[in-house]
Amino acid sequence: MFTISKRRRVATAAGAIGALALLAGCSEGVVQGEDGGGEDVAAEETLTLVTAAMDGTPNAAVQDWFLTEVEERSEGRIEFERTEAYSLCDAPEIADCVRDGRAEIGVSIPDYTPVYFPSTSVVSVPFVGQNWQGITHSLHELHRNNADAEAVMTDNNLHFVGTWPVGRMLIGTHEPLESPEDLDGLSTRVSGPLAINLFEGEGTNVVSLAANEVYEGLERGVVDSAAASIDFPVNYRLNELLPYWTDPGVGEYSSFGMWMNLDTYEEMSEDLQQVIDEVAADLAAGAGAEAFYAQATEQCPSMLEAETLEGFTRWDEDITAAWEEETGDSLQSAWVDLATEQGLENAESVLDEYMAGLEELSDPEAQDATLTCIEEFSNQ
Incomplete structure (x- = not known):
């Protein structure tokens, strides 16, 4: 299986940052100090995003909220390489791109590759889902607490981040x-x-x-x-x-799903895994709904x-x-x-x-x- 090499070095002294970045091939972020000054920190994890969420749509707004929030809460230790929709992998290929490690995180329609996502296709049952936030929250809890729903993800080398509805038909x-x-x-x-x-x-x-x-x-x-x-x-x-x-x-x-490559997630430090999972939980509990609605009104x-x-x-x-x-x-x-x-x-x-x-x-x-x-x- 092809995997993306990880870059895990953190610069702890300002004078060593440039050299460490060159040696490790890391991109650099900025962490704000208490005095408002910035200290450059090389990202430990640079994760490539492949997406089918078009700019300007509510689905892209949910995706972007998650990416930005993770970068901020990790204080620059996680950084996402954002790519344009359909640019690296076409929508029906995105799940496979994430599964085999060509990208570390993906956003697409699970229905394009339904055999990987039988547990999330429940969104498509007509007349059941009229509350966007409730669907998103229920699916998140399902894939955190139900062993059968979780298994279909892990068996496909995917870590569930979130699934949310695309909007009313x-x-x-x-x-x-x-x-x-x-x-x-x-x-x-x-x-x-x-x-x-x-x-x-x-x-x-x-x-x-x-x-x-x-x-x-x-x-x-x-x-x-x-x-x-x-x-x-x-x-x-x-x-x-x-x-x-x-x-x-x-x-x-129907729905959009966001998944990480399971190998990538499991190779992260526990505290960075916790950042990913906490932001995902907040997305499901209401933050995603706010981002979706704000863009949808436009x-x-x-x-x-x-x-x-x-x-x-x-x-x-x-x-x-x-x-x-x-x-x-x-x-x-x-x-x-x-x-x-x-x-x-x-x-x-x-x-x-x-x-x-x-x-x-x-x-x-x-x-x-x-x-x-x-x-x-x-x-x-």
Whole structure:
């Protein structure tokens, strides 16, 4: 297995810093002293990031909060080499890049390589997840305290850092959608295994495309619609091609994951491991939700000001409730079967623990920027 060499020397005297940096090949950070002066310190760990989170999206904001917080709390002993989205590894390759050591930390969509992440695909069970913070917190606790969920990560040489939802599902189309019956016959890009099942049950021709491929797919007629978060009409510019967007009430449907190479994590000193894990816990407990929401609110003006936008609506709650009742518990059972096939032991108990976490750990006061933006559109 290819591994990245570690650089573990710390300069303890200002006059020796330059020589140590040259000898160890380390990059240098600055630690502030009590008098406000700076002391240069060579990073013990320089970790390369590979990511599918595009700049300007809420998912990138969560990622960047974590990276910056780790650098600050470690006082420069951990430093991240940030790379642009899709630059070193394409989105479907990122998990493998981290697993085999080409990069030390990665951020991408677990659904692109689902066999590695059966425990996190539970996010895609429709109608279950409506609270971003609760989902993130429950998944974090699950992968810290459930041996079966943790095992699927460690067996793939990954250390779980965090998993968070991508944002509420919207459906972008050329004509308005009023109910699930309108999905029949559409060719739609959908992500998330159980969300795909839901759409296929309504007669939709589902096409799997990575986020950065959807615009071209619409231009070329590979698909005629897209089910995705608000990132897609705003940051991926699908507003230019699809004038109608609606929230069908499915809620969160897919996720971003952040993982470290397990060998890299285990070779760190215990105090640096503690920094990584404490920041990850704070992300899950609410800091990530704050970063996500702050960036998500900045997407709304771009959405509403798009000259091509003709509709931005939400289905009536009775329509969504009838759709949910129609599916019953079938999609949860389908997730248990799928996760079991992908190697997750005791998948039913993992689902029960996740659902209990949603009830216990969700913040009832948490705001949803997408719903707020839909309300703004309706009040124009």
